[in-house]
Amino acid sequence: MLHLTAAAEPRNHVDPARTAETRAWINAPGSNAPYGIPVTALGPPDAAGRMPMRDFTGLPALRPPAKWFERHVQLALLWTSHDRRQDWLRAGQALQYVLLTATARGLRTSPLHQAMEWPDLRSAMALPRHKRCHPQMLIRFGYGPDGSRTPRASRQTVTHPARPSAALAETR
Structure with missing residues (x-):
């Protein structure tokens, strides 16, 4: 799976559209954008x-x-028996x-969703003994230092956004 x-x-890095979309999620230091991931919230790479x-x-x-990450990684594959919209909702829940x-419980998690974005890699991630295994997310569990806090959107921004988020409008 790794x-x-x-x-x-x-x-993901050689596809210009994916690179542009991913970079659009990131907020530069000092940005006042109401949505996005601050650079300070990004996790480190594994040494x-x-x-x-x-x-x-x-x-x-x-x-x-x-x-340095844990020597013995702990992974979990979240999967559903079908791949319908209601299964995506249940997987999200x-x-x-x-x-x-x-x-x-004091654990740190890292969603490892890169392979889920490519149909051939997502299919290869399916559990071989299960005929109905539709992978939804690979999750790394471990211990580590606290991450930095991320800003929260104001109530005004959430209840009356200036423009709808593209992420909310996007369907799978």
Whole structure:
């Protein structure tokens, strides 16, 4: 699964449309944008190079310094028995529960979704013994330092946005 995830990362970087979309998610330091991921919230790459973490910037200058991850990684594959809209919703609800439970227990999580974005890699991620395994998300669990806080949108921004978010309008 990690090899498939690692194979997806360079694909994302050579596709100009994907690179532009991913960079649009990132807010530069000092930005007042109501939505997006602050550069300061991005996680570090694995110093050993075993864990294929998502590089949202594609720019070494914006990447946080590498850190050593656990020697024995713990992974979970969130999958559904079908691949319909209601299954995507259930997978999202399960992911929410897993992430909140992990946080409450002091675990850090990293969604490794790169392979899920490419149909051939997502298919290869399916569990071989299960005929009905539709992978939805690969999650890394581990321990580490607290991440930096991320800003929260104001109530005014959330209840009366100036323009609808493209992410909310997008369908799978």
